[in-house]
Amino acid sequence: xxxxxxxxxxxxxxxxxxxxxxxxxxxxxxxxxxxxxxxxxxxxxxxxxxxxxxxxxxxxxxxxxxxxxxxxxxxxxxxxxxxxxxxxxxxxxxxxxxxxxxxxxxxxxxxxxxxxxxxxxxxxxxxxxxxxxxxxxxxxxxxxxxxxxxxxxxxxxxxxxxxxxxxxxxxxxxxxxxxxxxxxxxxxxxxxxxxxxxxxxxxxxxxxxxxxxxxxxxxxxxxxxxxxxxxxxxxxxxxxxxxxxxxxxxxxxxxxxxxxxxxxxxxxxxxxxxxxxxxxxxxxxxxxxxxxxxxxxxxxxxxxxxxxxxxxxxxxxxxxxxxxxxxxxxxxxxxxxxxxxxxxxxxxxxxxxxxxxxxxxxxxxxxxxxxxxxxxxxxxxxxxxxxxxxxxxxxxxxxxxxxxxxxxxxxxxxxxxxxxxxxxxxxxxxxxxxxxxxxxx
Ligand SMILES: Cc1cc2nc3c(=O)[nH]c(=O)nc-3n(C[C@H](O)[C@H](O)[C@H](O)COP(=O)(O)OP(=O)(O)OC[C@H]3O[C@@H](n4cnc5c(N)ncnc54)[C@H](O)[C@@H]3O)c2cc1C
Numbered sequence: 001x002x003x004x005x006x007x008x009x010x011x012x013x014x015x016x017x018x019x020x021x022x023x024x025x026x027x028x029x030x031x032x033x034x035x036x037x038x039x040x041x042x043x044x045x046x047x048x049x050x051x052x053x054x055x056x057x058x059x060x061x062x063x064x065x066x067x068x069x070x071x072x073x074x075x076x077x078x079x080x081x082x083x084x085x086x087x088x089x090x091x092x093x094x095x096x097x098x099x100x101x102x103x104x105x106x107x108x109x110x111x112x113x114x115x116x117x118x119x120x121x122x123x124x125x126x127x128x129x130x131x132x133x134x135x136x137x138x139x140x141x142x143x144x145x146x147x148x149x150x151x152x153x154x155x156x157x158x159x160x161x162x163x164x165x166x167x168x169x170x171x172x173x174x175x176x177x178x179x180x181x182x183x184x185x186x187x188x189x190x191x192x193x194x195x196x197x198x199x200x201x202x203x204x205x206x207x208x209x210x211x212x213x214x215x216x217x218x219x220x221x222x223x224x225x226x227x228x229x230x231x232x233x234x235x236x237x238x239x240x241x242x243x244x245x246x247x248x249x250x251x252x253x254x255x256x257x258x259x260x261x262x263x264x265x266x267x268x269x270x271x272x273x274x275x276x277x278x279x280x281x282x283x284x285x286x287x288x289x290x291x292x293x294x295x296x297x298x299x300x301x302x303x304x305x306x307x308x309x310x311x312x313x314x315x316x317x318x319x320x321x322x323x324x325x326x327x328x329x330x331x332x333x334x335x336x337x338x339x340x341x342x343x344x345x346x347x348x349x350x351x352x353x354x355x356x357x358x359x360x361x362x363x364x365x366x367x368x369x370x371x372x373x374x375x376x377x378x379x380x381x382x383x384x385x386x387x388x389x390x391x392x393x394x395x396x397x398x399x400x401x402x403x404x405x406x407x408x409x410x411x412x413x414x415x416x417x418x419x420x421x422x423x424x425x426x427x428x429x430x431x432x433x434x435x436x437x438x439x440x441x
Contacts, residue, residue, distance in 0.1 A: 074432075080107075197248075379431050
C-alpha cells in the first residue's frame with residue numbers, strides 16, 4: 001500500500017489526514033469547497049463548523065468532557081485548534097469559528113506529509129485497492145458520491161435523514177408510574193417500559209406539545225420527506241386523537257398493578273442490553289430542546305427525566321454501519337475503504353472528530369503493515385465504535401452522540417451520581433491510555 005487518501009476536509013477528514021501524517025503516512029486530502037459548496041458550509045476553510053460554535057461541556061466528568069480528554073491525550077488537531085481559539089462560554093468549550101477553521105487549514109497546509117487538493121471526488125473506483133481511502137464527507141456528502149456509496153453498499157444501506165427520539169437516563173424514570181409490558185404480551189412480554197396517561201394527563205401533554213416552540217426548518221430540509229418519520233408535534237397537529245391511534249395508542253397494554261386501562265401510552269424501548277437508557281418510541285421531534293424538556297416531563301413516569309440526548313430531525317447522510325463496517329472502520333465489502341466522521345452514524349462535532357482520529361490511526365498502521373489495536377468499549381471513543389458496529393442494534397440504525405448511556409455500567413455500582421461519573425471517566429481514561437500507547441508504537 002502506498003498512500004492514504006482522505007476525501008472531505010471537514011472535522012473528521014482534517015483529523016484523519018493529520019493523524020495519519022503524524023504517524024508517518026503520505027496523505028492526500030481532497031476537499032470540494034470552495035468550488036462546490038454544501039447547503040450548510042459558508043467558506044472554503046477546512047474544519048468549518050456548520051452550526052453552533054460550541055463543542056459542548058468541558059466538565060471533566062461529563063460525557064463530552066471525557067471524549068475531549070481522550071482526543072487531547074491522542075494529540076487531536078481539532079482539540080488543539082479548539083483550545084487555541086476558545087472564547088468564554090461558561091462550562092462549555094466554544095470557539096471563534098473563523099480562527100478555529102483558519103488554524104486547522106494552516107496546520108494541514110503546513111504539514112510536510114499532506115498534499116491538499118481542492119475538488120470534488122465523485123467516484124471511489126479510481127483509487128488503487130493497495131491504497132487506504134478514508135471517506136469523511138459528512139452529513140452533507142455530495143450527491144454524486146452518495147449515489148456511488150449507495151451502489152457499493154446496495155439496497156437500503158444509506159440513510160439521508162435522521163429522525164431521532166429523545167433518550168432518557170433509566171435512573172431518572174419513576175418506576176412507580178411506568179410499567180414493563182409489551183403490547184398483547186408479545187416478544188418477551190415485558191420488552192417495553194410504558195408511561196400511561198389518563199384523559200386529563202393526555203390533554204395537558206397534548207396541549208403543551210402542539211403549542212411548544214419548534215426549531216426553524218432550513219430551506220434544504222424539505223418537509224415532504226418526513227412522511228415516514230413524522231415529528232410527533234406534526235402528527236399531533238392533525239387532530240387531538242391522532243397520537244392515540246398512532247404511536248401513543250393504549251391498546252394491548254394494562255398496568256397489572258393498578259388494573260387500569262390507560263387512555264394513552266408513551267412506550268420506552270431500551271437502548272442497550274444493560275437497560276441504562278431508554279428511547280421514547282415514536283417521539284422524533286423538532287421541538288426546541290428546552291421545550292422537549294418541559295413537554296416530555298409532563299408524562300407520568302418522566303417527571304424527573306434526565307435527557308441523555310434530545311430529539312431532532314435533519315438531513316444526514318450516514319451508512320448502515322452495523323451491517324457494513326468492521327471495527328477498524330473499513331467497509332466489509334471493500335476493506336481498503338475506511339469510513340470516518342458523521343457518515344459512520346455518530347452525531348456531533350467531537351464524535352465525528354473521534355471517528356476521523358481512529359480512521360487516521362488505522363490507515364497509517366496498515367500502511368506500515370501493523371495490526372489495528374481497538375479502544376475498549378469502556379472508553380468514549382470505543383463506546384461509539386460499539387454503537388456503530390455492535391451487533392445489538394435495532395433494525396433501523398440510529399446515530400448517537402456520546403453519552404454515559406453508551407458506556408457499560410460499573411462492575412461495582414456507586415450510588416452517588418458525581419462519584420459514579422468520576423469513576424466511569426477514570427476507568428475510561430486508563431483504558432484509553434493503553435490504546436494510545438499500543439497504537440502510537
Ligand atoms: C446543518 C447541520 C448543523 C449541525 N450542527 C451541529 C452542531 O451545532 N453541533 C454538533 O456537534 N454537530 C452538528 N452537526 C453534526 C455534525 O457534527 C457536523 O456536521 C460535523 O461537521 C460532522 O463532521 P464530518 O467531518 O463528518 O463532516 P463535515 O464537517 O461536514 O465535513 C465533510 C467535508 O467533506 C466535504 N465533501 C463532501 N462531499 C465531498 C466530495 N464528494 N468530495 C470532496 N469533499 C467532499 C464537505 O465539503 C465537507 O468539508 C450539524 C450537521 C448539520 C448538517
